[in-house]
Amino acid sequence: MTGAHLVVDAVRYQPGPLLLDDVSVTFPAGQVTAVAGPSGSGKTTLLSVAGGLIAPTAGTVTYDGAPTWRGNGDPRPEIAFVLQVYGLVPILSARENVAIALRARGVGWVDANDRAEAALARFDIADLGDRQVEELSGGQMQRVAVARALVVEAPVLLADEPTSELDQSNADVVLDVLRREADRGAVVVIATHDPAIVDAADDHVTIDEGRLG
Template identity: 50%
Template sequence: MAEAPAEPAQVAVRGLRVAYGGVVALDGVDLDARAGQVLAVTGPSGAGKSTLLWALAGAARPAAGTVTVDGEPVADRDAAVARGVGIVPQGNGLATVLTARENVLLPLLATGVAADDAGRRTDAVLDAVGLGESGGHLVEELSGGQQQRVAVARGLAARSRVLLADEPTSELDHINRERVLALLRAEADRGAVVVMATHDPEAAEQADGEVRLDEGRLTVVRSPQ
């Protein structure tokens, strides 16, 4: 399942400001994330964690500042995808009319992955998250925790250069939380940038570094070594 990215990515955020109407979600955020590391983004609900990840994914348009991958601006979602930026969204974003396996497989086929390779990747990541026997189940037949693991599997299957995971363990018990954290670590080990938003202090402790958002402002809790 592990396959090193063609080139390790470098993510840089400078002076990022994102506002929704009169509400400022991010205010002057600076951030660097490097290949081979897991970076945790923590903070209270409403602090801007999800907004930061969506800005990194090119889906939240900044009012000011820049997001770059390898020095190239990420102006929109298409530009982010072209730079190899993938996201596991909070709420999973799965298609309920599809099976677990189809939710992982179809995005791969849509991006041009050959059918045989896509099938192998899909089966491998479903096994990795402990859902090898559940691939034929419709999403609506799965528990919240199982759905979350399908979303993680879909993110892993893409083999992104930058993987953004928004609360990827929020619905999981201890065993499956550790399983998912180990898989995110494996993504970093293969050379990806991994940025994880989390409310879970134990999950944050397992990351290489931690930054905290509060009212849209970012502080460094622990720098990656």
């Protein structure tokens, strides 16, 4: 079942330097869209504004007719992120880091832990569930971060370089899972500089110096 689209309309972001310049793009439900561009091009900024982490200086971003920016930097519950910096809690285990995303949405501990275990298993890291984040490699942390975003089954999934630390085999697993999220009707946006991900996406846009190409 295909849901609503994520619509970026004439967005400008200028906290000082101009980081996004009159960006308009629609990210459709039910497909994977890649946002491609070199490092520093504005990919992360675009995802952050699109997902409601930061407010645009001008323009709007809406999902299902309502603004994604809620005034406080907390994303709407319909939006899940895979952050480039992972955003994991160091004092928690891998399983707890995934479960906490469900707890924040009102899921009970037992159910949250069971679903977290299953989410880790999708990325072949269920055996790492009891390990603290500081004990994990970069690639393992990246897969935990993806599992945390996917476990809530949000209708919008924004992923910032989700395969940058992964070998080809694990990258393929992540892309396959993201594809299945789109197949269930989610908006899936992947910021990347990897041509293979661009090729695997349904569509792509290119950004450079804050402008869409």
